[in-house]
């Protein structure tokens with residue numbers, strides 16, 4: 001039945017407001033809800049302390065760099081790993097093959113660095129990362145290894161795998177981007193997070209100076225491992241045909257049904273009943289994220305999911321949370337996704353709803369499918385949010 005449901009409906013539907021899972025199962029018991037941000041928490045995060053002031057001068061210039069063709073000025077050298085990265089904007093008529101020739105690299109290297117699932121999706125104007133002269137496998141993993149951002153392991157999954165974050169820039173306004181809460185089932189969200197990370201490592205000037213961007217590429221490493229056999233960056237060739245089992249963590253829990261807003265032990269995923277955990281925030285991944293949120297004190301948290309094709313602002317029990325809607329709108333206008341409520345079926349224990357309940361702006365990005373990264377539009381949306389986030393704080 002599980003597999004059948006996966007085949008029949010080709011979307012991951014994550015949202016809703018009411019608790020239907022419990023209705024489906026009959027009586028709705030009451031549970032002690034562990035949903036506070038700070039109570040009983042012991043932070044294991046060694047993140048820099050952020051100071052949030054009431055207002056900030058807009059002193060940055062978020063200049064977007066769009067190089068065209070090879071340019072030695074954009075090559076970032078790393079003497080340890082010996083991988084040089086540069087940017088390339090796809091010109092009309094170019095193919096991955098012609099670009100590979102131009103930089104003396106390979107098509108597979110280009111595909112790996114940019115997580116391009118289907119070479120036919122390449123389009124004019126697309127911003128690529130290129131490693132001139134490089135070939136061979138493991139290029140993405142090596143590139144992430146040498147990345148200059150502050151990298152830390154802030155938690156461990158149910159299966160004992162590290163949960164990592166990367167800190168991009170060092171401004172006063174923290175924003176957190178979380179990928180792959182639904183693990184290998186939504187592997188494209190992990191690769192989108194990695195591609196954004198790699199792109200910003202080559203063009204760090206794109207991040208406004210008053211913002212600190214934190215990226216957690218894989219919030220559910222057990223689920224990614226189940227589908228890719230990897231604990232970190234992976235290539236699309238590694239992905240198994242059936243990714244459904246990669247949705248849960250090592251305890252078989254749906255991590256976006258484990259948060260404290262409207263939590264229920266039996267939750268809904270399309271027509272399937274899934275585990276929301278033994279209690280709210282019972283899972284090591286959720287607990288690690290909560291500690292991380294508590295440490296960073298973010299202005300906005302963005303969750304990457306697929307594939308319902310819209311942005312869904314957080315809001316617990318149907319309560320409208322204006323900052324979450326504003327944050328989603330900043331992102332959505334540039335990214336070209338509609339902003340709205342998820343109405344396909346009710347969802348309990350959702351992360352964005354829980355954050356909104358705790359007065360932290362949050363929204364979910366639902367990509368359109370389970371393969372493409374939709375990198376360009378999401379990079380644009382993210383940069384628009386980073387540039388405009390000041391307006392959320394001033395309110």
Ligand SMILES: [Zn+2]
Nearest residue numbers: 012182305306
């Ligand atoms: Zn999802």
